[in-house]
Amino acid sequence: MKGRNSLSGPLADPAGDAGYTVDHPDRVGFFTDTSVCIGCKACEVACKTWNAVPEDGLDLLGMSFDNTGSLGANSWRHVAFIEQPRSTGRQDPGLAGLPTGASGSGLSAEAVEPMLRHAPRGGGELGTQALPTAQETATRVSPVENLGMPAFTRPGDGHGEEGRTSFRWLMASDVCKHCTHAACLDVCPTGALFRTEFSTVVVQQDICNGCGYCVSACPYGVIDRRPHDGRAQKCTLCYDRLHDGMEPACAQACPTQSIQFGKLDELRERADQRLAQLQDLGVTEARLYGRDPDDGVGGDGAFFLLLDEPEVYGLPPDPVVVTRDAKAMWKKVGQAAAAFALAGIGAFVSTAVGGRR
Amino acid sequence: MNDRNGHSPLRAHEGAGEGAQAHEAPMFQGIQGGRPVAEGAGHQDRRRRSGKRGRGEQTMVPDAEFRSYYGRPVLKPPVWKHEIPAYLFTGGLAAGTAVVAAGADLTGRPALRRVSWLGSFAGLLASLWFLVSDLGRPERFHHMLRVVKPTSPMSVGTWILTAFGPGVGAAAVNELVPQRWRHTWPARLLNRLARPLGLSAAAIAPGVASYTAVLLSHTAVPGWNEVRDELPFVFTGSAAASGGGFGMVFAPVEENGPARAFAAVGAAQELVASRVMEHKMGLIREAYEHGHVARFGRGAEWLTIAGLAGTVLLAGRSRAGAAASGLALLAGSACQRFRVYEAGVETTKDPKYVVVPQRERLNARTP
Amino acid sequence: MLTTARLTEHHTAGGMSRQLPYLSELQPELFVEVSPELARMRGLTHLGECHVVTSRTAVQARVMVTDRMAPLRIDGNVVHQVWMPYHWGGNGVVTGDVVNDLFGVVADPNVFIQESKVATCDVRPGPRPRGPQLTAMISELRTRAGITIETGTVLSTAEGSPHPAHLEESNPKGSYSGEQS
Numbered sequence: 056m057k058g059r060n061s062l063s064g065p066l067a068d069p070a071g072d073a074g075y076t077v078d079h080p081d082r083v084g085f086f087t088d089t090s091v092c093i094g095c096k097a098c099e100v101a102c103k104t105w106n107a108v109p110e111d112g113l114d115l116l117g118m119s120f121d122n123t124g125s126l127g128a129n130s131w132r133h134v135a136f137i138e139q140p141r142s143t144g145r146q147d148p149g150l151a152g153l154p155t156g157a158s159g160s161g162l163s164a165e166a167v168e169p170m171l172r173h174a175p176r177g178g179g180e181l182g183t184q185a186l187p188t189a190q191e192t193a194t195r196v197s198p199v200e201n202l203g204m205p206a207f208t209r210p211g212d213g214h215g216e217e218g219r220t221s222f223r224w225l226m227a228s229d230v231c232k233h234c235t236h237a238a239c240l241d242v243c244p245t246g247a248l249f250r251t252e253f254s255t256v257v258v259q260q261d262i263c264n265g266c267g268y269c270v271s272a273c274p275y276g277v278i279d280r281r282p283h284d285g286r287a288q289k290c291t292l293c294y295d296r297l298h299d300g301m302e303p304a305c306a307q308a309c310p311t312q313s314i315q316f317g318k319l320d321e322l323r324e325r326a327d328q329r330l331a332q333l334q335d336l337g338v339t340e341a342r343l344y345g346r347d348p349d350d351g352v353g354g355d356g357a358f359f360l361l362l363d364e365p366e367v368y369g370l371p372p373d374p375v376v377v378t379r380d381a382k383a384m385w386k387k388v389g390q391a392a393a394a395f396a397l398a399g400i401g402a403f404v405s406t407a408v409g410g411r412r
Numbered sequence: 413m414n415d416r417n418g419h420s421p422l423r424a425h426e427g428a429g430e431g432a433q434a435h436e437a438p439m440f441q442g443i444q445g446g447r448p449v450a451e452g453a454g455h456q457d458r459r460r461r462s463g464k465r466g467r468g469e470q471t472m473v474p475d476a477e478f479r480s481y482y483g484r485p486v487l488k489p490p491v492w493k494h495e496i497p498a499y500l501f502t503g504g505l506a507a508g509t510a511v512v513a514a515g516a517d518l519t520g521r522p523a524l525r526r527v528s529w530l531g532s533f534a535g536l537l538a539s540l541w542f543l544v545s546d547l548g549r550p551e552r553f554h555h556m557l558r559v560v561k562p563t564s565p566m567s568v569g570t571w572i573l574t575a576f577g578p579g580v581g582a583a584a585v586n587e588l589v590p591q592r593w594r595h596t597w598p599a600r601l602l603n604r605l606a607r608p609l610g611l612s613a614a615a616i617a618p619g620v621a622s623y624t625a626v627l628l629s630h631t632a633v634p635g636w637n638e639v640r641d642e643l644p645f646v647f648t649g650s651a652a653a654s655g656g657g658f659g660m661v662f663a664p665v666e667e668n669g670p671a672r673a674f675a676a677v678g679a680a681q682e683l684v685a686s687r688v689m690e691h692k693m694g695l696i697r698e699a700y701e702h703g704h705v706a707r708f709g710r711g712a713e714w715l716t717i718a719g720l721a722g723t724v725l726l727a728g729r730s731r732a733g734a735a736a737s738g739l740a741l742l743a744g745s746a747c748q749r750f751r752v753y754e755a756g757v758e759t760t761k762d763p764k765y766v767v768v769p770q771r772e773r774l775n776a777r778t779p
Numbered sequence: 780m781l782t783t784a785r786l787t788e789h790h791t792a793g794g795m796s797r798q799l800p801y802l803s804e805l806q807p808e809l810f811v812e813v814s815p816e817l818a819r820m821r822g823l824t825h826l827g828e829c830h831v832v833t834s835r836t837a838v839q840a841r842v843m844v845t846d847r848m849a850p851l852r853i854d855g856n857v858v859h860q861v862w863m864p865y866h867w868g869g870n871g872v873v874t875g876d877v878v879n880d881l882f883g884v885v886a887d888p889n890v891f892i893q894e895s896k897v898a899t900c901d902v903r904p905g906p907r908p909r910g911p912q913l914t915a916m917i918s919e920l921r922t923r924a925g926i927t928i929e930t931g932t933v934l935s936t937a938e939g940s941p942h943p944a945h946l947e948e949s950n951p952k953g954s955y956s957g958e959q960s
Binding site: 060062118124125127135137163164167168171172176238241242243244245246247262263264265266267268270271272273274275276277278279280284285286287364366367368369370371372373374377378380381383384385387388389390391392393394395396398399400401402403405406407 | 478479480481482483484485486487488489490491492507511512515516518519546547548549550552553555556558559561563564565566567570614617618619621622623625626629630631632633637640641644645647648651652656669670671673674677678681760761763766767770771773774
Binding site for chain 1: 850
């Protein structure tokens, strides 16, 4: 799409498209290389410390070492942990020869997922509400057959399949994607959400009136309304630090350079090289997510190198910005409005013509 | 029954049926001769889904296997509360009654005009109440008026309502001026302005009735976005049915002819559009057809059918019949709004509604 | 076998890190990591309550079933191992049982570093007994195992033959480890 205020498709300069003059800074963003993330959560702590984000729930969530749950109003960085009974590339987890049985990596999800149904908002909030314990949900939930013996006995489970010999632990630091075409920004009715000169997306806290439209528009489930505050909150890409020439707090804190900050063009080049390197090493499942300007949101300002499908990390496989279909939607609305008007006019004309009643 | 990887669970199982003993020996069976777990088949993230976790309920859509992050939702559920579906109803009601009122004004039906303007005004006030009270910061409601933003249906709607409101207010207040003040100059001025202002409001009413559909569809919520083609017709039909229905309840039979016609056309459109919408649904059908959402849906359909039948057969003859039909249409319209709203909320709570269609779409593009 | 180690999010005994909400929310509760094989054997459900029992006391923890724990084969025997972080205590934003209570006061003979990496334990589902019931359970365990408070507490120095340990007089109310509420 060409021209100002484009609604979808590749867009090289979101800030320019939003109206900034020609000498605005280059677009910046994050490249998060999850293949080197060590799951230290320094990014979460640094972000909260810098931005004074409130604590977000003291609950053990049972999702490996992830007790944050998901991104939200009070978690602007979220480190995901996934344990899988497979290996990455040529890594050897050292399980060979041990008297192991079948993998138990499915048990976490089996335990957590039914509890989510009983959580408020279906678990869409973070660890702010204590999930009912396994004992409390035992009568409601039966993830395994009850044999009267302690067991987990799903078919094919623990009944003599060859012992597990592969294991890997995926860790990934998730963040607001600062989309090229940001649905949250497009639907904000107060203008609180705006595109900065760095092409990032920020919520102005003195304007937001908490209508919550951005929450439903975001295809990644990032932005949310802060309880007891009423306003929408999300990662600002440390807009205040960018003004002083600093990098965002999470990027500075990351000890392995998993979170890399810089000009988006450079980051994309670096990511391409890293992907090629990993694939040469035999890690064929490595992929870049959000890097492609032709994807449904025009590419992300914060993109990722993942080692599995996006949905494994809680990311949508093929997100699309809502404005892509906006014209078609409004056209239908126009047709329906016309039908409504015609029905109204017709109701009076017909009863006048047919005899007064 | 095979497990998710297609392996028979009986292989190398140490006899004794399901009474696997809690000691070490059975665990080692797998090392001698068991089949390996397929590479990459992480149990923790594969899930097979049907409406109620596979127990009892038949769904029309086959189970889809998909992966997720511990079953956690991908999207955030809407932060809105019941005020918003309530507003969808009262907004539609305000629009429908405004059209009936303007028409009644132009065709000499004073009783119908009066009740319809008052109904429209009540609907408008209720709408404003619901919208403002649902905000996270209600005192900042006027921030909506900072911008005019065509990419935001909520911004467009704000301005539609702003243009719609004064006309309805003027016409309704004009109906309420007490007799003893009618000769004063403000009252006479208002009386002269009431008709043009009312007509302007009626001209904007189609926008009020229809924009709410794109308000919901213009989100990432699968239950709303996927029905974006039909929802405007469902909502405008519903608004017409409720607008005409209101007139049928409160206006005398001699004057309710246009209200009946409007309501009948609206109800019919709503029923047809809703059926078409359901027919074209993919996975989100499960959200629309289970639990409290299904109850709202059945209520909407039956009440609207009953209201439509009553409108055609009874409402022209008896006041009681008209009132009952009108009430049925109003209730059906409200049920429809709550049904669509709640279905959308449900689709955000389960990751399958996001992951399955998107994964299919992606796989189709990149084989 | 019970072995303990650290989590990234907390610091040593947790006295400081448990005061900080940002760290406490990252690891809010004491948990014990068990292998799927052990979980099956002992009836432990993921995220359920359990208690880890040694001859000194029992601590309550949440169960985390993970592939990262695997049984070992040592001298032809299958040995299960469990792992716990030891950062919890009675005060702070988050609290929990003190894992180091599980170990006997045994120190290496040279510099007296506590022997906290090698202990045998049992993992039992459900909350732990409290107060006198805890004391009773531990006493019973010790009786069955033939353990007294003198077991393994021999002082062995470079000066020659082992000496008997200096033992504190028993607390008349019961052993120290049973008094946590």
